[in-house]
Amino acid sequence: MDNLNFPLILVIATAVTGVIWLIDAVAFAPKRVLAARGGEVGEPLLVEYARSFFPVLFIVLVLRSFIFEPFRIPSGSMIPTLLVGDFILVSKFSYGLRLPVVNKKILETGEPDRGDVAVFRYPRDPSKDYIKRVVGLPGDTITFQGKKLSVNGELVEVSGGEPYVYTTEDDTVIKAQLFQETLGASTHDLLIDPADRHAVNNQWTVPDGHYFMAGDNRDHSNDSRYWGTVPEENLVGRATRIWMHWNGGVDWGRLGDKIR
Secondary structure (H helix, E strand, C coil), X not given: CCCCCHHHHHHHHHHHHHHHHHXXXXXXXXXXXXXXXXXXXXXXXXXXXXXXXXXXXXXXXXXHHHHEEEEECCCCCCCCCCCCCEEEEEECCCCCEECCCCCCEEECCCCCCCCCEEEEECCCCCCCEEEEEXXXXXXXXXXXXXXEEEECCEECCEEEEEEEEEECCCCCEEEEEEEEEEECCXXXXXXXXXXXXXXXXXXXXXXXCEEEEECCEHHHCCCHHHHCCEEHHHEEEEEEEEEEEECCCECHHHCCCECC
């Protein structure tokens, strides 16, 4: 996902416009009113821009930091749940309210549930945002044996196995099988690629304050099986809905879909 430090840019822009507007209102605007002697009061162009943009920037900052943040899906690791080109809304208040830029939690509002689709900062490079499904909670034992997942010694239920064909970003055609997987209260679609012979056989115990993440495109996902668990402080929010899809054209049928 996009690693542009937009939160920092937004905070700086909001602060600069707010300071300019405040300084002018306190120190210079009263003098201009007196000098005008009841006539029309002129305003410097910089102040006019600051006064116009500050409320808009402030509202965007609050909404983006504490309510919902938009993201675009750039890769196929969450197919079939999320497709390349999906634009999604992420609930920022689901896992605790955090200050922008410093990401310090200031209010507890909830914790991830097993089966949530979550956005988080990649532990090896926090400037990058990843999106995966929460497979393991703190204290869980996660086992991958071949293409089968077990949580705390219990095999995770799957059903189905219908053919599913998709094309990757580099135009490679993948023939997979579509299953339905149940994790906690979440039943969601899952892809298994029978032609992929690279199976992970390992077991992990999720540390306190960490989460184990895996992609729904199970054989084509770079996730906790390869780089470890995600610390709680790296969580960004829970993916809730698709608000647009654009990948060479608009897919109207995906607009407003709830992310399961």
